[in-house]
Amino acid sequence: MFTSKIAGIGSYLPKNKVTNEDLKQYMDTSDEWIQERTGIKERRYAHRTEETTTTMAVEASKIAIERAGITAQDIDFIVFATLSPDYYFPGCGVLVQRAMQMKEIGALDIRNQCSGFVYALSVADQFIKTGMYKNILVIGSEKHSFGLDFSTRGRNVSVIFGDGAGAVVLQPTEKQGQGIISTHLHSDGASAELLAMYNPGTHANHWVKDPVADYNDAVIGDMFMSKEMMDNAQNFPFMDGPAVFKKAIVKFPEVIMEALTKNGLATSDINLLIPHQANLRISQFVQQKLSLRDDQVFNNIQQYGNTTAASIPIALCQAWEEGLIKDGDLVCMAAFGSGFTWASALIRW
Numbered sequence: 001m002f003t004s005k006i007a008g009i010g011s012y013l014p015k016n017k018v019t020n021e022d023l024k025q026y027m028d029t030s031d032e033w034i035q036e037r038t039g040i041k042e043r044r045y046a047h048r049t050e051e052t053t054t055t056m057a058v059e060a061s062k063i064a065i066e067r068a069g070i071t072a073q074d075i076d077f078i079v080f081a082t083l084s085p086d087y088y089f090p091g092c093g094v095l096v097q098r099a100m101q102m103k104e105i106g107a108l109d110i111r112n113q114c115s116g117f118v119y120a121l122s123v124a125d126q127f128i129k130t131g132m133y134k135n136i137l138v139i140g141s142e143k144h145s146f147g148l149d150f151s152t153r154g155r156n157v158s159v160i161f162g163d164g165a166g167a168v169v170l171q172p173t174e175k176q177g178q179g180i181i182s183t184h185l186h187s188d189g190a191s192a193e194l195l196a197m198y199n200p201g202t203h204a205n206h207w208v209k210d211p212v213a214d215y216n217d218a219v220i221g222d223m224f225m226s227k228e229m230m231d232n233a234q235n236f237p238f239m240d241g242p243a244v245f246k247k248a249i250v251k252f253p254e255v256i257m258e259a260l261t262k263n264g265l266a267t268s269d270i271n272l273l274i275p276h277q278a279n280l281r282i283s284q285f286v287q288q289k290l291s292l293r294d295d296q297v298f299n300n301i302q303q304y305g306n307t308t309a310a311s312i313p314i315a316l317c318q319a320w321e322e323g324l325i326k327d328g329d330l331v332c333m334a335a336f337g338s339g340f341t342w343a344s345a346l347i348r349w
Contacts, residue, residue, distance in 0.1 A: 002172035003179035004128040006347065007135075008070075010063025011166040011317035012056045013304060014044040023159060026150040034159045039280020043162030043305030045145040052086045054095040056165035057141035060313070061096060068169035070135055072100040075169070077133040078107040079124045081116030081140045081309040083338070084147065085109070088200070096139065114276050114337020115185075116140055116309030117166070118345050121333075122183035124170045134172060140309035141165035147197075149236040157239050160279070162305030166313025177328075181346040184258050188340050191247070194240040195338040200225045245282060248336045252286045255344040256334045263346060269330050270296055272319060276335035277301035277311035286334075298324060308337070325349050 019042045020031035034040055046056060057080065065072055080093040093107030112119040117140035124136040144161035148154065173179050201224075229235055252275065260266060267290045275283045280301050287297045298319045307314060312333050319325050329349045336342040 002129055002131060002174065004125045004170050005173040005175075005179040006168045006349075007171040008064040008066070008068025008169040009167070009313070009317045009320055010060045010065075010067060011164065011314045012059035012063075013164045013314070014046040014051060014056070016045045016047065018043055018045050018162075020159070023150075023155075027155045027158070028152040029155050029159060037279075037281070038160055039299075039302055040160065040305050041302045043303075044164055046143045046163040048146065051143070051163075053082050053084050053141045053143045053165075054086050054092045054099060056143065056163065057092060057096055057139045057167065058099045060141065060165040060167040061100065061137055061139060064137070064167040064169050068135070068171065070169065072102050074135045075100075075102055075137045076105050077124070077127060077136045078102075078105065079110060079120040079136060079138045080107065081110040081112065081120040081138075082142055083111065083113045083116070083197075083308055084142045084144055092139075092141065096137070110309075112309075112337075112341050112343075113339065114278060114306075114308050114311070115335040115339070115341040115343045117312045118183065118333055118335050118343035119185060119341070120309075121168075121170070121180070121345055122185055122343070125180050125183060128170055128172050131172070136170040137167060138170055138313075139165065139167045140311070140313045142308045142310045144308070147236070149233055153233060154236055156241055157237050160306045162307050164304060164307045164310045164314050166310050166317055168313060168316075178348055181263055181348055182259055183343065183345045184255055184262070185343045186251070186255060186341065191243065191340060192338075193238075194243050195238070195340070197237045199229055199235045245279070247340055248278065248282050249285045249289070251336050251340070251342040252282065252334055253289045255336075255342050256286070256290065256332055259332060259344045259346045265330070265346075267292055270332050271329035272325055272331050273297045274312055274315050274319065274331065274333045275299070276337065277304065277315060278306055278337065
């Protein structure tokens with residue numbers, strides 16, 4: 001059985017930089033208010049019409065493929081993680097395959113939101129280990145900015161998120177002590193509605209608070225997306241921030257320790273922890289809980305906000321480009337998010 005290694009990594013961030021000060025023109029907020037709660041100073045927004053989740057993914061993928069020393073024609077499978085696809089269907093994986101003029105390879109889309117990239121990496125890892133594929137493109141890409149409520153009503157959610165993409169090429173390796181050591185995936189749907197985007201959906205608004213329509217008399221199709229729903233901001237993401245925070249600070253360190261314990265390792269063995277960039281306060285809590293030094297944890301949410309499935313590969317790419325990850329280093333990735341889902345992965349670089 002082979003081991004999977006990251007042979008190439010790339011990221012893409014839109015040029016449009018949006019600061020906390022910029023957001024003040026749309027909502028009642030302040031730089032101090034946002035930084036105190038999230039640690040975020042600025043984020044990037046994709047061009048409204050010229051950039052999509054897929055186009056950003058393609059740019060990140062080009063870099064990852066080039067750094068892996070291969071071409072797009074060598075990719076034999078795609079795993080694409082996102083919560084903000086170009087279309088309701090089809091998924092973004094096939095759009096990347098088309099855009100990069102790849103062979104008629106398989107493309108799988110992962111819908112695990114903030115944990116999406118680690119889930120995608122775990123799935124790809126299994127295909128590599130069994131020898132089914134040799135060059136798998138794993139992508140995390142998000143365009144949040146098109147679907148946020150830029151009013152005071154929606155500020156608790158909207159100030160957090162940014163756009164961007166990250167990608168890696170996974171390949172087999174027979175080099176002793178290199179590659180993905182283990183991955184650990186979990187979920188608990190009991191509180192799924194605490195962090196969710198209800199509409200559009202096929203749930204007939206069962207989970208939407210204070211529905212305004214009489215659904216027994218509704219015109220067919222109204223329950224999918226109606227003018228009333230949009231007027232009442234029911235087409236935007238919902239988040240119970242305090243509840244999510246409380247769960248995250250438990251599951252984040254728990255899943256990191258699970259990975260370390262399974263492999264007979266300790267927190268002192270970690271060269272770099274790349275947490276999902278959900279909230280700087282969560283990352284700081286996890287760091288304190290695990291007694292990790294500042295140089296053992298990498299955060300870039302201050303500059304890019306929460307890019308959901310893209311946050312870990314973007315951070316991983318930046319850390320590698322800055323020379324913070326070297327051959328032989330033990331890298332831990334961990335995420336927690338909507339679902340709830342949480343996951344971790346240990347890699348010997």
